[in-house]
Amino acid sequence: MNDALPHFEGLLREALAPVEPPEDLILRLEGTLTSITEMAAGELEAWELSAMRDPRNWARPAVAVVAGTAAGTALVLLRARRRAQHSPSGLRGIQRPSFDRSGAERALRDFGRETRKLFGDR
Amino acid sequence: MSGKAPQKSKAQLDAEFSELYRAHLRDVYSYAYYRVGDHHDAEDLTEQTFLQAYRHFERAQRESNGRPLRPWLIRIAHNLAANLYRDRSRKPSWPIDETTMLAAPHTTEQLVEGRDELSRVLDGVRKLPDDRREALIMRFALGMDNREIARALGRSDGATKVLIHRAIKQLEGIVGDPLKDGAPVPLKDGAPVGENSNE
Numbered sequence: 001m002n003d004a005l006p007h008f009e010g011l012l013r014e015a016l017a018p019v020e021p022p023e024d025l026i027l028r029l030e031g032t033l034t035s036i037t038e039m040a041a042g043e044l045e046a047w048e049l050s051a052m053r054d055p056r057n058w059a060r061p062a063v064a065v066v067a068g069t070a071a072g073t074a075l076v077l078l079r080a081r082r083r084a085q086h087s088p089s090g091l092r093g094i095q096r097p098s099f100d101r102s103g104a105e106r107a108l109r110d111f112g113r114e115t116r117k118l119f120g121d122r
Numbered sequence: 123m124s125g126k127a128p129q130k131s132k133a134q135l136d137a138e139f140s141e142l143y144r145a146h147l148r149d150v151y152s153y154a155y156y157r158v159g160d161h162h163d164a165e166d167l168t169e170q171t172f173l174q175a176y177r178h179f180e181r182a183q184r185e186s187n188g189r190p191l192r193p194w195l196i197r198i199a200h201n202l203a204a205n206l207y208r209d210r211s212r213k214p215s216w217p218i219d220e221t222t223m224l225a226a227p228h229t230t231e232q233l234v235e236g237r238d239e240l241s242r243v244l245d246g247v248r249k250l251p252d253d254r255r256e257a258l259i260m261r262f263a264l265g266m267d268n269r270e271i272a273r274a275l276g277r278s279d280g281a282t283k284v285l286i287h288r289a290i291k292q293l294e295g296i297v298g299d300p301l302k303d304g305a306p307v308p309l310k311d312g313a314p315v316g317e318n319s320n321e
Contacts, residue, residue, distance in 0.1 A: 021151035
């Protein structure tokens with residue numbers, strides 16, 4: 001029986017293989033996360049309007065800007081990673097040895113978009 | 123006044139939550155799917171789990187003392203799934219359809235050669251009592267260790283080890299015995315049915 005157990009556990013592992021979440025679910029959830037980040041940016045803007053006139057307050061929004069950028073960057077990375085995972089090269093996001101130029105450009109564009117969202121586009 | 127910087131705190135939390143989401147989306151979805159056996163409900167459950175998790179993320183981080191948050195996430199999904207059944211007064215809509223097996227990272231050869239065998243195993247999992255089924259999902263679909271599963275189920279490490287051992291034994295019996303396979307074991311939320319109740 002003990003000999004059969006590893007085989008059976010292997011079967012169980014195959015039968016209960018992880019299931020990839022559908023694309024529409026990912027988009028919905030990322031939309032929610034993005035909204036959350038934008039709320040942070042909105043709060044930042046509101047705070048800036050009331051406080052930026054006083055130079056003694058300048059250090060604090062600077063810290064918030066850095067932190068806000070980190071949050072936005074996390075979302076951008078999340079998207080870039082997902083794109084790589086859903087590339088036509090395979091279901092499981094096979095890592096490519098060569099530099100993916102278009103992917104990097106997309107990531108840069110995403111980053112620009114997120115930054116504009118976070119801090120306002122002028 | 124408290125010395126906290128709310129803006130910074132929220133931004134950091136958002137970044138960390140994004141990381142948690144990225145790391146465990148598949149875990150939560152896999153758990154939800156094998157738990158409820160239906161893609162639509164699994165999507166709802168996953169979405170609700172992350173929304174709930176976001177609401178309580180700060181406290182969970184504070185209270186986790188640096189321990190991984192995956193068991194906490196799965197526990198949220200577990201509770202939401204229980205509520206779902208309670209609200210709808212229904213059971214999981216098993217069996218899992220073939221699209222799931224295609225969505226899962228099986229190879230084509232495994233799908234063709236092992237489909238029957240895997241189907242029997244999945245069918246057996248369906249017949250397990252809820253707690254045993256959940257423990258097996260956490261162990262084999264999510265790769266959680268005993269300690270993580272114990273935290274997710276709110277049990278001791280020892281009790282969890284026994285639970286998993288018995289679940290595998292019972293499942294082996296179901297899969298290996300066609301008579302048992304033909305006579306479905308009744309499911310009852312939270313109540314051990316089958317081996318436990320008879321021993």
